Amino acid sequence: MALATCSPDPILTQALFTQLGAIAQATRQSLGRHPRRIMAGLGALLLGTGVTAFGIAPLAPDASRLPVSQVVETLSIASFPSDALSAQVPLTLYRSDTVRRDDTAQSLLNRLGVGDREAETFLRKDKTAQLLLAGRASKLVHVEASDSGELLRLTARWLPNDGRNFNRLVVERTPQGLSARMESGELTASARLASGTIRSSLFAATDAVNLPDNVAVQLAEIFSSDIDFRRDLRQGDRFSVVYEALEADGEPLRAGRVLSAEFINNGREHQAVWFGGAGQKGAYFGFDGQSSRKAFLGSPLEFSRVSSGYGMRFHPVLGRKKAHLGVDYAAPTGTPVRTIADGVVSFAGWQRGYGNVIEVSHRDKKSTLFAHLSRIDVKKGQRVEQGDFIGAVGSTGLSTGPHLHFEFRDNGVHQDPLEIARKSENIPISRALRGEFDTVAQEQRAKLSAAATLQQASAE
Structure with missing residues (x-):
């Protein structure tokens, strides 16, 4: 079967090229005479095309309806060393708590997350380890245990008295088994700042700022000769205090002496700073050097x-x-x-x-x-x-x-x-110690100012 073919008419072809040439010539002339109009029209054409394209974009398929395929591949671990795959990294767990009055070796270890029968028996029977649960409660205890609950090390710290030393009991696991030893260390002192506002009572205000009870008692004692804390307190009275925190191995065990204090009662300022120079018994003095120590204390009991x-x-x-x-x-x-x-x-x-x-x-x-x-x-x-x-x-x-x-x-x-x-009259400070006192007073005044600033920032 033969396919039909046709060839163009030479006359028509010549006429078509002639017409296209005329159109091109007219276009060149128009562009030369009106370039801005031609470019504006071309821009409008392109803009219309872009808008049209933007308008039809949402007609594309919703991606959430496209089919989802899951691909699972098996990875080869033959290249990993066998000992690296089987090795386990041991974990050491740390926990702290305090000894309670009704604690047993079992209850204390359970609360500390230690499940070790051997350690429980050791704490009950070893003479030195028995000190952990003997005597005063509130001993501070830290333990280190394995991830399986085995006791690795136990350290307990407590104060034997109101002195400047502390006891440290150490129970640790050695290659030969558990062992216990007693040690003694010296407390270190650091300064703590606190301030508060009276809303109802002194102790309610000190509790609100987490001030230790014995510091609150000292605060009342220092100003007891000038302020009747039963009748003279006013809502809005303010206090600032700098006191010692006595620490054992960096852990605070108790609060020490008040170093300086300020109490504003009914608009009147009362200030005191502790000073104990050589040859003179320590006492509280005002920042002006006048003693705040009276010939007679305000009470025969600490605040009651x-x-x-x-x-x-x-x-x-x-x-x-x-x-x-x-x-x-x-x-x-x-x-x-x-x-x-x-x-x-x-x-x-x-x-x-x-x-x-x-x-x-x-x-x-x-x-x-x-x-x-x-x-x-x-x-x-x-x-x-x-x-x-x-x-x-x-x-x-x-x-x-x-x-x-x-x-x-x-x-x-x-x-x-x-x-x-x-x-009663005040007991004056020795003149020979006035220079040393002024140095201490200046340092404490700056700390009290910082404590008052903390209170203001907290209120804002």
């Missing part, structure tokens, strides 16, 4: 509640009104009692309704009496200094419960002890 003031009252035992010639302080039996000024013990023994009594004679014919004591720790004729502990609170004699009855006499005449403390 006055349960019965000076003056007429209804006697709870006799059942009638009677002049109360002293101040009663409610406190638990055994609370330490201290002398409020330097003096000599003039009596230590039993006195009828007063029970166990201590009397101390001071200069200028002044004397103090401490009654209802549970024990007496001094003897007649013994010299005592301000702040020395001389006995303990009790309920001996005519007493309805544990408390301290405290009296102050001036030339044999009873006086209100709280008023005496407020009106």
